[in-house]
Amino acid sequence: MPEGEVVFARPAALEDTPTHYCPGCTHGIIHRLIGEVIDELGIREITVGIAPVGCAVLAYHYFNFDTVEAAHGRAPAVATGIKRVSPENVVFTYQGDGDLAAIGTAEIVHAANRGENITVVFVNNAVFGMTGGQMAPTTLPGQVTTSTPTGRDVKVDGYPVKVAEILAQTTGAAYIARRTVTQPKYVRSCKKAIKTAFKTQLAGLGFALVEVLSTCSTNWGMSPMEALRWLDENMIPYYPLGDYKVIDEVKALP
Amino acid sequence: MPTIVIDEDRCKGCQLCTTVCPKDLVTMAENFNAKGYHPAKLEDPEGECTGCTMCALMCPDVAITVYR
Numbered sequence: 487m488p489e490g491e492v493v494f495a496r497p498a499a500l501e502d503t504p505t506h507y508c509p510g511c512t513h514g515i516i517h518r519l520i521g522e523v524i525d526e527l528g529i530r531e532i533t534v535g536i537a538p539v540g541c542a543v544l545a546y547h548y549f550n551f552d553t554v555e556a557a558h559g560r561a562p563a564v565a566t567g568i569k570r571v572s573p574e575n576v577v578f579t580y581q582g583d584g585d586l587a588a589i590g591t592a593e594i595v596h597a598a599n600r601g602e603n604i605t606v607v608f609v610n611n612a613v614f615g616m617t618g619g620q621m622a623p624t625t626l627p628g629q630v631t632t633s634t635p636t637g638r639d640v641k642v643d644g645y646p647v648k649v650a651e652i653l654a655q656t657t658g659a660a661y662i663a664r665r666t667v668t669q670p671k672y673v674r675s676c677k678k679a680i681k682t683a684f685k686t687q688l689a690g691l692g693f694a695l696v697e698v699l700s701t702c703s704t705n706w707g708m709s710p711m712e713a714l715r716w717l718d719e720n721m722i723p724y725y726p727l728g729d730y731k732v733i734d735e736v737k738a739l740p
Numbered sequence: 741m742p743t744i745v746i747d748e749d750r751c752k753g754c755q756l757c758t759t760v761c762p763k764d765l766v767t768m769a770e771n772f773n774a775k776g777y778h779p780a781k782l783e784d785p786e787g788e789c790t791g792c793t794m795c796a797l798m799c800p801d802v803a804i805t806v807y808r
């Protein structure tokens with residue numbers, strides 16, 4: 487054990503369990519950021535997470551607080567129920583693009599529009615990861631997946647869904663932002679956004695969502711390092727990072 | 741002295757930590773770990789590590805602890 491002060495270690499809100507994620511999968515970074523934010527806000531004992539269907543389906547093994555598994559895409563509906571019955575709890579959903587932007591589109595749009603006082607962490611990796619790399623609603627034009635072997639043809643498959651932009655139009659949303667975790671500076675910025683999303687709920691200001699652009703090196707057919715660069719060069723131009731809706735009360739949060 | 745400790749058996753050898761070290765002190769080991777990956781290792785004979793936490797920030801498996 488080296489001398490000196492520990493300045494970086496596993497947050498208490500993360501279990502010691504090794505994750506099942508592929509090497510280099512940025513789910514692990516996003517899990518850690520949520521854990522750090524929950525520790526820093528001191529809300530571990532009152533937090534309830536909602537796990538999705540998708541690669542993060544086993545998230546309840548990794549978070550060290552109560553977690554409920556929802557049916558595919560229904561995490562915002564489950565979160566709504568828990569938050570309304572038990573408003574003293576901090577309730578958040580953790581959802582991928584296959585869960586939130588495909589089968590769960592209706593749930594998320596209405597939860598946002600109702601201004602439901604929940605937090606959503608939306609992980610967008612432009613592909614259906616768990617089922618073998620098929621095209622997702624968020625797959626980029628021309629992107630090769632197992633179900634679009636010659637690249638996504640927008641004439642046939644339509645255009646990628648820009649979740650942050652769409653939800654920013656809903657009246658009830660309080661905080662909508664898009665971040666990524668491909669570089670240390672982006673990781674820091676992403677953590678800040680996730681913290682703001684939780685603070686929004688703690689202040690009772692309404693619906694908060696952070697979309698996190700994520701990699702899927704296995705299904706993109708790249709090394710983890712290549713996947714980070716591919717995200718920077720291809721996903722960020724289509725899905726620009728930034729704050730899409732921040733109401734004045736959220737801006738005024740300490 | 742600032743340094744990092746890598747939990748070798750937790751590492752999946754993804755290399756995300758290796759490119760962000762400002763001093764290029766994190767490299768991949770020759771040996772295999774219990775999972776069958778080449779784990780990341782710190783090579784810092786001169787004690788150059790500043791404990792900046794960049795490598796730990798990028799580690800998806802929270803395998804790195806930073807001391808300062």
